[in-house]
Amino acid sequence: MALQKIGVAGAGVMGRGTAQSLAAAGLEVVLLDARADVLDQAREEMREALRLTGLFKTGKNALEKEPDEILAAVVWTTRPEALAECDFVVENITEKEELKAALYPRLDEICRPETVFAANTSVISITRIASWTKRPDRVVGLHFMNPVPLKTTVEVIRGFHTSEETLQTAKDLLKLMKKKAVVVKDSPGFVSNRVLMLTVNEAVWLAADGVAEPFEVDRIFKSCFGHPMGPLETADLIGLDTILLSLEGLMKAFGDPKFRPCPLLRKMVDAGLLGRKSGRGFYDYQV
Numbered sequence: 001m002a003l004q005k006i007g008v009a010g011a012g013v014m015g016r017g018t019a020q021s022l023a024a025a026g027l028e029v030v031l032l033d034a035r036a037d038v039l040d041q042a043r044e045e046m047r048e049a050l051r052l053t054g055l056f057k058t059g060k061n062a063l064e065k066e067p068d069e070i071l072a073a074v075v076w077t078t079r080p081e082a083l084a085e086c087d088f089v090v091e092n093i094t095e096k097e098e099l100k101a102a103l104y105p106r107l108d109e110i111c112r113p114e115t116v117f118a119a120n121t122s123v124i125s126i127t128r129i130a131s132w133t134k135r136p137d138r139v140v141g142l143h144f145m146n147p148v149p150l151k152t153t154v155e156v157i158r159g160f161h162t163s164e165e166t167l168q169t170a171k172d173l174l175k176l177m178k179k180k181a182v183v184v185k186d187s188p189g190f191v192s193n194r195v196l197m198l199t200v201n202e203a204v205w206l207a208a209d210g211v212a213e214p215f216e217v218d219r220i221f222k223s224c225f226g227h228p229m230g231p232l233e234t235a236d237l238i239g240l241d242t243i244l245l246s247l248e249g250l251m252k253a254f255g256d257p258k259f260r261p262c263p264l265l266r267k268m269v270d271a272g273l274l275g276r277k278s279g280r281g282f283y284d285y286q287v
């Protein structure tokens, strides 16, 4: 199947990283967000990220074009209709089921029947997402890791109806992006987030209970276990709002109280402490 024009829905943390990786791989990109200001912010952030990539990458990893040439392949839009001619759509909108459940039927009407939809959700079942379309065989999960341009491997989720051809198309796209695939079966949270969200939540409980300061919690994981980042730094990177929505999604999907979000997490989200993207979470950042 031809992969030339790729739609990216959502231009937040994940959508902009995905759009950047696709454009850097020489693909045409249509980047959709409900908010025009988010698209402006995404354009600036992607330009700066490409500029830095150009400074540091050499040899076979070097960028083939200047940042502005790469960004010229991106169409920025607030209109879902602009995705009509896309061969493949990666959906990265907010982790709220009601928002995704409203977008998929719209995309289903707008896009050609053969277009593949890839959900970059943290925890929502791909089989469930596929049920919001009339093309469940053409829906697959592509769980990109954050930051997308730097992460080499993607968790690929096969929904109940995902066809072999769709899976192959998803793998072909990842190959163009120079990324590897690990294919897993469908289950809420898949492999990665069923484990990670529990770990992050428990780390928040440790900080809330005063057992250790956030930096001490993270140091245990880095210095003792050799992890590159601790769970609270990871939470700040992902976005505390996305962590909260993911835990709520897992609790709803499994009906298991082990996923109950720590009240401190909810309090921080209510206070606007979302992590890196807001400038403050468990740590302070410059935005």
Ligand SMILES: NC(=O)c1ccc[n+]([C@@H]2O[C@H](COP(=O)([O-])OP(=O)(O)OC[C@H]3O[C@@H](n4cnc5c(N)ncnc54)[C@H](O)[C@@H]3O)[C@@H](O)[C@H]2O)c1
Pocket (backbone or CB within 6 Å): 009, 010, 011, 012, 013, 014, 015, 032, 033, 034, 035, 038, 091, 092, 093, 094, 095, 096, 099, 103, 120, 121, 122, 123, 143, 144, 145, 146, 237, 238, 239, 242
């Ligand atoms: N943050 C991570 O580390 C991470 C990693 C893997 C997967 N994910 C998943 O990727 C998705 C996006 O997460 P994020 O961190 O980029 O969130 P984010 O909050 O940074 O961005 C979400 C974007 O979606 C936009 N949006 C909401 N509804 C929309 C609609 N109907 N049409 C178009 N745009 C819409 C918002 O305006 C926002 O810009 C979520 O499903 C999340 O669970 C996140």
